[in-house]
Amino acid sequence: MTILFEKLLENPEKTMTSIIQRVATGPQMSKSISYDEARAGMRLVLEEIADPIQSAVFLIGLRVKRETDDENKGVLQGIRDNTKTVVADVDELVDIADPYNGYGRSLPSSPFLPVLLAEAGAPAVSHGIETVGPKFGVTHNQVLQAAGVSVELTGEEAGKQISNPEIGWAYVDQRSFCPSLSGLADFRKRIVKRAAISTAEVLTGPVRGRKKTHLLTGYVHNEYPPIYTMLARHSGFDSALLLRGTEGGVTPSLRKRGEFVRYWEQGEDEIVEADPAEIGIEQVNRMVPIPPALLPKKDREFGPDENNAEIAKLAAKEGLAALEGKNSPTSDALLYSASLTLWHLGRYDSVPDAAFVVREILSSGTTVERFRRAAGAKNG
Secondary structure, three states: OOHHHHHHOOOHHHHHHHHHHHHHHOOOOOOOHHHHHHHHHHHHOOOOOHHHHHHHHHHHHHHOOOOOOOHHHHHHHHHOOOOEEEEEEOEEEEEOOOOOOOOOOOOHHHHHHHHHHHHHOOOEEEEEOOOOOOOOOOOOOHHHHHEEEEOOOOHHHHHHHHOOOOOOOOEEEHHHHHHHHHOOOOHHHHOOOOOOOHHHHHOOOEEEOOOOEEEEEEEEOOOOOHHHHHHHHHHHOOOEEEEEEEOOOOOOOOOOOOOEEEEOOOOOOOEEEEEEHHHHOOOOOOOOOOOOOHHOOOHHHOOOOOOHHHHHHHHHHHHHHHEEEOOOOHHHHHHHHHHHHHHHHHOOOHHHHHHHHHHHHHHHOOHHHHHHHHHHHHHO
């Protein structure tokens, strides 16, 4: 910690007043704050030292004026300061960072990606929260619960599960690794708009590999990849693969060629292309569709849709069926994401080469047994 940062924490009221006076003055007059100030501001919010109104103004002020790189890094570091991080007993780990606010227009397949990667020899972890605004979509937490997996592992338990070669994957919830941020769910609902927290929280990396940790995340808008790769480097990820995915997640379009962004260790950001048709995927829809009867019935800005539980159950059913060898849009989504990831990791020379192996794994139906071992690990 720098001397300036320590001084900022010594007088929290003065610090928050100074920050708000600059970030919330208006579109023409607002000024940026330093990395240390953004970090201190986020710490004061998470540790409930700042007044709730000041906390809201701080986050909305940053959003309205648009966060600088230093501000985004400061917010991320403030969250990481409050995050319990563990190291799994594996050399390399894939961190699957899907949007915490979930899926609202498509059936999520990505909750089953960690176990598929583990079956392919790449230990993996995913993380999230049960529900959070502004989207209140169907999350990894909800789907995995519906599939019979515990979502209440501690970081240590998740690390142990990942380290077990018979399992090799885990889900860890924000309630476990950063309870102070998880506790802001209602606060985030009240501020309505997407804040810098939403960008930063997926990059905390609550579980790491002994030697390397690789980030897999998604985006929609083209301005986000440079922000994500900058923050991923700050968070210590050895590489990152950013997929332009459905609803900002890690499942790319299943019907058209897409552009993706990645970096490897100290290398520059690189734009790569992939086409689902090149690995035999031929889908009419770009995403795994939700049956019309289960589509949202109300504006999710006011809370989770009444159909979320049924959508989660259906996603769990389709995900387990894909792991058992059933061909479906869900299995194609898993095939595509896993193949891109394994290629990025350098396990195969091309995406089609990776896809050949992943397709064989899915067809064999063995992955479902690995999933069930994880389901029984906590419950048993």
